[in-house]
Amino acid sequence: MANSKFEYVRQFEQLDTLLPNTWIVVRIDGRGFTKFANKYAFEKPNDKRALELMNAAAKAVMAELPDITIGYGISDEYSFVLHKTCTLFERRASKLITTIVSTFTGYYIHFWPTYFPDTPLSPPLPSFDGRAVCYPSVQNLRDYMSWRQVDCHINNLYNTTFWALIQLGGLDAREAEQTLAGTLAAEKNEILFSRFKINYNNEPEMLKKGSVIFRGYELVEPGSHNVAEDVENIAEPIQQSKTQLESDRKKRVKAQITVEHLDIIKDEFWDRRPWILS
C-alpha cells in the first residue's frame, strides 16, 4: 500500500514475540461458563455432551494448526502446546492466542447442534479467553500438564461427592459444602462408597483424567530407552532446517488425531509417544 502521513501509527504497535526455543502453551477457558452451563442445563457435575463438544472443537483446532503437538482439556478449558521450534506468526503471542481462541470458538459454535440438538444457541454466545506461557524445559512442560491433570482429579472427586450428596443424599448445597469442608481425598472416596455405593475408581476415564489430544503414530514398546529424556539432554540447534521442518509438518498433517483419557503425569504416556516432545 502507498505510504501516507497516517502510517506512523504503526510504530505504536508493541512487539510480543515469545521467547525462542521454548514450549508455548496456549490455554483457553470458557467465559462465564458457570452461568452458561446453567442456561443450557448442563448435567451436574459433568455433562458429557459438553465435554465431547470441547474435544471436537479442540480436534478441529489441531487439524488446522499442525504446529500444535498436544492438547489437554478439562471442564471449559483446553491447553494447546506448540512445539519449541514453532515459527508460526513469528511466535507473536497475540496472533497465536487470537487464532487459537477464535478457531476454537468458531468450531464450538459450529458443532453445538451435533451435541445439543434440542437446545439451539442464543445470545450471549459462548466465548473463550486465552493466554500464552513459555516453558523452557520438557520437565517444566510436563509439570504444567501434570498440574492441569491433578486439578482435573481434585475438582472431579470434589464435584462427584458434592453432587452425590445433593442428588442422592438429599442435602442442599450448603449442607453438602459443610460436609466436605476440610475432607481429604480418602474421606471423599469413603463418603461416596459407604453412603452411595459409588466406587470412584469406576467413574468414566474422561471425567477422572480429562482428555488428551495428540497425533497417533505407532506406539513405542515399553522398556525401550527413554527418548523423551534424550531429547532433553542433547544440546539441540535452536532451528531445524527448512526441509526438515517441512517434512515434519507434512507428516503431522497426515497423522490421525486421537482423543484419549490417559495418565499424562507418569512417564509411560510420554515414553511410548516420543514424537510428541521430540
Ligand code: ATP
Ligand atoms: P471465568 O469466566 O472466570 O472462566 P467460569 O464461570 O467459566 O468463569 P471456571 O472456573 O472456568 O469459571 O469454571 C467453569 C464452570 O463451568 C464451572 O462452574 C463448571 O462446573 C462449568 N462446566 C464446564 N464444563 C462443564 C460440563 N461439561 N458439565 C457441567 N459443568 C461444566
Ligand code: ATP
Ligand atoms: P492473513 O491471514 O495474513 O491476514 P489474509 O489473506 O486474510 O491473510 P489480509 O491482508 O487480511 O490477508 O487481506 C484480506 C483478504 O480478504 C484480501 O485478499 C481481501 O481482498 C479479502 N477480503 C476481505 N474482505 C473482503 C470482502 N468484503 N470482499 C472481497 N474480498 C475481501
Ligand code: MG
Ligand atoms: Mg477464565
Ligand code: MG
Ligand atoms: Mg471459565
Ligand code: MG
Ligand atoms: Mg475453567
Ligand code: MG
Ligand atoms: Mg486477514
